[in-house]
Amino acid sequence: MDILQESKIIRRINTGIKELDELLYGGLPERSITLVSGPPGSGKSILCFQFLYEGIKNGEQVLYLSLDKKEKGVILQAKAIGFDFQPAIAKGKAKFRYLNINKKQVYETMTNEIMEGNYTRIVLDSITPLSEMPLYVDERNNSSPYTYTYTGSIDAEETILTGPTRRRHLRFIITALESTDATSIITSELPFGSPYLSRDGISEFLADGVILLNYDPTMDRRKLSVIKMRNTKHTLKPQNIQIGYGGIQFV
Numbered sequence: 001m002d003i004l005q006e007s008k009i010i011r012r013i014n015t016g017i018k019e020l021d022e023l024l025y026g027g028l029p030e031r032s033i034t035l036v037s038g039p040p041g042s043g044k045s046i047l048c049f050q051f052l053y054e055g056i057k058n059g060e061q062v063l064y065l066s067l068d069k070k071e072k073g074v075i076l077q078a079k080a081i082g083f084d085f086q087p088a089i090a091k092g093k094a095k096f097r098y099l100n101i102n103k104k105q106v107y108e109t110m111t112n113e114i115m116e117g118n119y120t121r122i123v124l125d126s127i128t129p130l131s132e133m134p135l136y137v138d139e140r141n142n143s144s145p146y147t148y149t150y151t152g153s154i155d156a157e158e159t160i161l162t163g164p165t166r167r168r169h170l171r172f173i174i175t176a177l178e179s180t181d182a183t184s185i186i187t188s189e190l191p192f193g194s195p196y197l198s199r200d201g202i203s204e205f206l207a208d209g210v211i212l213l214n215y216d217p218t219m220d221r222r223k224l225s226v227i228k229m230r231n232t233k234h235t236l237k238p239q240n241i242q243i244g245y246g247g248i249q250f251v
Ligand SMILES: Nc1ncnc2c1ncn2[C@@H]1O[C@H](COP(=O)(O)OP(=O)(O)OP(=O)(O)O)[C@@H](O)[C@H]1O
Pocket: 038, 039, 040, 041, 042, 043, 044, 045, 046, 047, 080, 081, 189, 243, 244, 245
């Protein structure tokens, strides 16, 4: 089967951005993991709100894991741009959870949250604090993912994960997401003008899809590019977008 046929057959999950769905044969491939990268203020969180809100409109169960902002702030930020999650939260259809990366059990908490509910959409916003924190693996029992804990100290039986081994903790997050039926979005902060597609330079290879958000301050323009999408024939051309009440729109 060629890629074009395949593009049409795979079940698609609407992103909440009509024109983006049109570029992707209806949306993100079901159960895929997409990395949304971009510099500060490029619209990563807004895209996540749109994606989850679309699920709410369909009566789905959605989860937003925040790594840098407390729940209350995130819910308010979403409401200000037109996505009021409060009724869905009250009905148990949406869950917002802040994960403190300084807590030892951050990975365990995160995995429990991901596995516990019966979510169809999961957002992890953003992966950057996780990929930058010091990580140690307990060599006494490194078959368990829960040994990936932040200890803040190194003893003889612990090794710092660096270089290629860093892949292991990203792989771990991705494995947790893959073990669910959800379609997921992970965001990654990029310094303005970065040549990479994620801050860690690794996530883009592990994810099924990569969407890059960017802006050109001198032209006062915003862009969205689909850089990669599994099972999908797509254009690489940056699309002009605007952000306003109601989220991201193509222009
Ligand atoms: N009501 C609005 N109308 C127009 N633009 C808005 C509105 N609200 C927010 N924005 C724009 O959206 C940007 C914030 O988008 P968002 O929070 O999604 O960015 P982000 O990529 O998640 O940033 P960060 O990396 O800092 O988390 C603001 O900087 C502003 O330019």
